[in-house]
Amino acid sequence: MKYITIILLAWFTTFQAGQNLYVCKNAKVNLYSSAPIEDIKAETNSGASVYNVSTGELDFSVTISTFKFPKELMQEHFNSDYMESDKFPKATFKGKIAEQIDVTKDGSYPVTVDGDLAVHGVTQKRTIKGKVDVKGGVITMTSQFMVKCADHHIDIPRLVFHNIAESIQMNVTATYTAYK
Amino acid sequence: MKKYIILLALFISTDSVMAQDKKAPAKDSNPADSLLNSMSVDNGKDPVNDFKATRLILMQTTKTISKNTLNFMVLHRFGDLAGKNGGGQTDFGLDAIADVYIGFEYGITDNLNVDFGRSTIGKLVSFDLKYALLRENKDGSVPVSLTLFGENGINTYGVYNSFSARLSYLAQAIISRQITKTLSIQVSPGYSSDNTANPFIYGNDLHFFSLGGAAHLRVSKHMSLVADYEHPFSSFRTTANGFHDGVGAGIEIETGGHVFTLNLSNAQAIDPINSLSNTQQSISKGQYRIGFTISRIFDFNHKSTYK
Numbered sequence: 001m002k003y004i005t006i007i008l009l010a011w012f013t014t015f016q017a018g019q020n021l022y023v024c025k026n027a028k029v030n031l032y033s034s035a036p037i038e039d040i041k042a043e044t045n046s047g048a049s050v051y052n053v054s055t056g057e058l059d060f061s062v063t064i065s066t067f068k069f070p071k072e073l074m075q076e077h078f079n080s081d082y083m084e085s086d087k088f089p090k091a092t093f094k095g096k097i098a099e100q101i102d103v104t105k106d107g108s109y110p111v112t113v114d115g116d117l118a119v120h121g122v123t124q125k126r127t128i129k130g131k132v133d134v135k136g137g138v139i140t141m142t143s144q145f146m147v148k149c150a151d152h153h154i155d156i157p158r159l160v161f162h163n164i165a166e167s168i169q170m171n172v173t174a175t176y177t178a179y180k
Numbered sequence: 181m182k183k184y185i186i187l188l189a190l191f192i193s194t195d196s197v198m199a200q201d202k203k204a205p206a207k208d209s210n211p212a213d214s215l216l217n218s219m220s221v222d223n224g225k226d227p228v229n230d231f232k233a234t235r236l237i238l239m240q241t242t243k244t245i246s247k248n249t250l251n252f253m254v255l256h257r258f259g260d261l262a263g264k265n266g267g268g269q270t271d272f273g274l275d276a277i278a279d280v281y282i283g284f285e286y287g288i289t290d291n292l293n294v295d296f297g298r299s300t301i302g303k304l305v306s307f308d309l310k311y312a313l314l315r316e317n318k319d320g321s322v323p324v325s326l327t328l329f330g331e332n333g334i335n336t337y338g339v340y341n342s343f344s345a346r347l348s349y350l351a352q353a354i355i356s357r358q359i360t361k362t363l364s365i366q367v368s369p370g371y372s373s374d375n376t377a378n379p380f381i382y383g384n385d386l387h388f389f390s391l392g393g394a395a396h397l398r399v400s401k402h403m404s405l406v407a408d409y410e411h412p413f414s415s416f417r418t419t420a421n422g423f424h425d426g427v428g429a430g431i432e433i434e435t436g437g438h439v440f441t442l443n444l445s446n447a448q449a450i451d452p453i454n455s456l457s458n459t460q461q462s463i464s465k466g467q468y469r470i471g472f473t474i475s476r477i478f479d480f481n482h483k484s485t486y487k
Contacts, residue, residue, distance in 0.1 A: 021212060025219050048219035050212045059212055061220040071479050072246040073437055080229055081401055086318075086361070089223045179215065 020053040020178075022103070022139050027174035029062050031147075033165040040074065040164065042067040049174050051139065053103050058113055058141075060093040060172075082154050083120055091119045093126075101132055101139070108133045113143075119152040130172075139176040144169065224319030230356060230364040231396055233439040233475065234285060234293070234310075236406045237428030238447055238455055239368055239392045242325040242356040244293045244312045245477065251285040253297070253475040255450045262466025273469045278448040285310075298336075299451045302378070304348075306333040306451055316358060327354045329368075333453040340376060348453045349373040352392075362399075368392035370456070372412070378457040381416075388414040390456050396432075404432045406441065412456045426459045430471075441473040 027047030033040040044066040050059045064085035069075040079085040095115015109132045117126045130143030146167045149156055156164050231241040234251065245251045259276025260266040266273050283297020283306075291312040298305045314326040329352040340346045352370035359365055370390045377384035394408035407429045417423035430443025446468045449455040461467035 021215065023215065023219065046221045048216055048221070050216045050219075052212055057212060059216045061216050063221040063223055065223040065226050066221055071481060072249065073477060073479060076229075085223065086229065090220065 020103075022051045022053060022176035023179045024049045024051075024174040024176045027060070027062075027172060029067075030171040031067065032169040032171070034169075035163050035165045037162045038164075040069070042069045042075070042078070044068065047172070047174065049141075049176070050179075051097075051141075051176055053101060056097045056100065058093070058095050058097050058115070060174075062091045063089055064091060065089065082149075082156070088119075088121045091117075093117050095126075095128075097132075101134065103134055103137065103139060106135050111141075117147070119147060120154050122152040124151050137178060141172070141174050141176070143172045146170070222319075224317065224321070226318050227315040227325075228318055228358045230316070230325070230358045232404065232434045233432060233441065233473075235441075235473065235475075236366075236394050236396065236408045236432075237430050237441065237443045237445055237471070237473075238408045238410050238426045239366075239394060239452060240310065240327070240329050240352070240354055241366060241394070241396070242312065242315075242327040242354050244291055244310055244327065245285055245287045246479075246481075247287045247290045248480045249287045250478040250480065251475055252478065253281070253283050253285065253473065255279075255281040255471070255473045257445070257448055257450060257471040258469045260461070260467045261444070261469050264466075266466055278469055279450045279454075281450040291315075297451075299449065299454060301449045301451070301454045302333075302335045303337040304333045304451055304454060305336050306331055306453065308332075316356070323357065325356045327356075328352070329354060329370075331451075331453060333451065335376070345376045347375045348378065348457070350453050350456070352452075362397055364396045366392075366394040366396075366408075368394070368410075370452075372453065372456050374453075374457055378454070379460075384416045385414040388412050388417075388456075402434050404434075406430050406432050406443070410447075410452070410456060422460045424459055424462050426455050427463065428471075437477040437479075439473070439475045443471045443473075444468055445471055 025048055026045050027049050028045050029047045030043045044062060046066045047062045064083050065079055093115055095113045098112045099109060101109060111130050111132050113128045113130060116123045128143055128145045130141055133140040147170055148167045231243040234241055234243050234245060257278040259270055259273035259278055261273040270276055279299055279301045281297055281299045283295060285293050285295040287293055293310040295308040308329060308331040310327060310329050312327045314322055316322050316325040331350040333348040335346040350370060350372050352368045354366060354368045356364055356366040372390060373387045377386055390410060390412045392408060392410040397405045399405055410426045424446060426447035428443050428445030430441050432441045446461040446463050447455040447459045448461055
C-alpha cells in the first residue's frame with residue numbers, strides 16, 4: 001500500500017512538471033512586400049501563442065482573415081485569391097526554442113527556433129532567429145523572417161509580378177504572461 | 181488513512197489536466213495545443229465571399245461597395261440579336277443601341293451606398309440608396325444577406341403634366357444565400373410606383389409588386405456564370421398585352437479593380453424602374469440582345485502606396 005501511495009504521488013508530481021506555460025493572445029504580426037510598383041503592408045493584432053518554458057516548445061497561430069490592409073480590395077484579393085483563407089484559415093508554427101530561458105531572471109537573449117511553419121496548407125521546416133526579453137515575469141519575443149511565396153504554393157500571377165514580391169518580410173512581436 | 185491519501189493524490193493530479201477544447205482537432209495530445217486553439221481567432225463571423233459585383237444583369241445584388249470607394253459603371257444593351265430587327269443586317273444587334281446607363285456608386289459606409297446614374301431609355305436620371313442590413317457569415321449564425329434598395333427615377337425630357345409626374349419609385353428587399361462554396365442565389369421582392377404610366381397606355385398599372393430571382397456560380401477564381409429573372413405582378417402587363425418577363429444570362433469576369441459582365445437578355449432597359457415597368461421583348465421572336473457591364477473601383481481610403 002505504501003508503494004501505491006508513493007507511485008501515485010510521484011505520478012501526480014509529473015503532471016505538474018512540463019506545465020510551465022506562458023501565453024499571448026494578441027501577438028502583433030506584420031507583413032511587408034516591397035516590389036517595383038507597390039509596397040504592400042498589412043498587420044494583425046490577434047496572433048495567439050503558447051510557450052512552454054520547461055520544454056522550450058513554442059506554438060504560434062494566426063488567423064489569415066485578421067490581417068488588415070489599407071486598401072479593402074487588396075485585403076479581399078489577399079484572402080480570396082492568394083491565401084485562399086476559406087480553405088486555409090490559419091497559419092501556424094510549431095517549434096522549439098533551442099536555448100533554455102530562465103524566466104526568473106530579467107534579461108535579453110538572442111534565440112534560435114526550429115520548427116514547422118504551415119502557410120496556405122503547405123508546411124516547411126524553418127529555423128528562425130529571434131530575441132527574447134524577460135522583465136518582471138513577462139516575456140516579450142520578437143522576430144523578423146522572410147516567407148517565400150513559392151515555398152507555400154502561393155501563386156503570384158505574372159501580371160502582378162511588379163506589384164507583389166516573391167519573398168514577404170514578416171515581423172512578429174508577442175508578449176507572454178504566465179498561464180494560471 | 182491510506183485510502184484518503186490515494187484519493188487526495190488523484191484529485192490533485194486531475195486539477196492539472198486541462199479540459200480538451202471541443203473545437204480542437206483530433207490530433208491534440210498536448211494541453212498547449214488545445215490552449216492555442218481556444219485562444220486563436222475564429223473566422224466564422226466573417227462575411228461570406230458571395231457576389232463579386234453590385235449588379236448582375238437585370239438586378240442589384242446584396243453586395244455593397246466599401247466605405248469611401250467609388251464604383252464607376254457603364255452598362256450597355258445592344259439591339260435585337262435575332263428576329264426581324266436582328267440578324268446579319270444589324271450585325272446581330274451590335275449596330276443599334278437599346279439602352280446605355282452611366283453611373284456611379286459611392287460607399288458612405290461599408291453597408292450604405294448612394295448611387296447616381298442616367299439611362300438612355302426615358303432619359304431616366306436615377307438616385308438610389310442601398311443598405312446592407314444583414315450579411316451572411318461563414319459559420320451560418322447569420323443565414324442570409326439582406327440588402328434594402330430604394331430608387332427614385334426622374335424622366336428628364338419629354339412632355340409631362342408636372343415635375344412630380346416625371347417621378348418613379350422602386351423599393352426592393354434583396355435576400356441572398358450562399359448555397360455551396362461556388363453557388364449563391366438571390367430573391368428580390370419589390371414594389372414599383374410610377375407617377376406616369378410606363379408605357380403610357382390607358383389601363384396600365386401605376387403601382388405593382390414584382391419578384392426577381394438570380395443565381396451566381398463561381399467557375400474559376402476570376403470568372404463566374406450569372407443569370408437573373410424578374411416578373412412584375414401587374415394585371416395589365418400580361419403576355420396577351422405584349423409584355424414579357426425579363427430574363428438574362430451571362431459571364432462575369434473580375435480582374436484587379438474591374439468587373440466585366442457579358443450577357444444576353446431580352447429586356448431592353450437597364451434600370452429596373454424601366455425594365456420592370458416596360459419589357460415587351462419576346463425571346464421566341466428573337467428579341468434578345470447582347471449587353472455588357474464595365475465597372476471600375478476607385479479606392480479613396482488611404483494614400484496610395486504606389487511609388
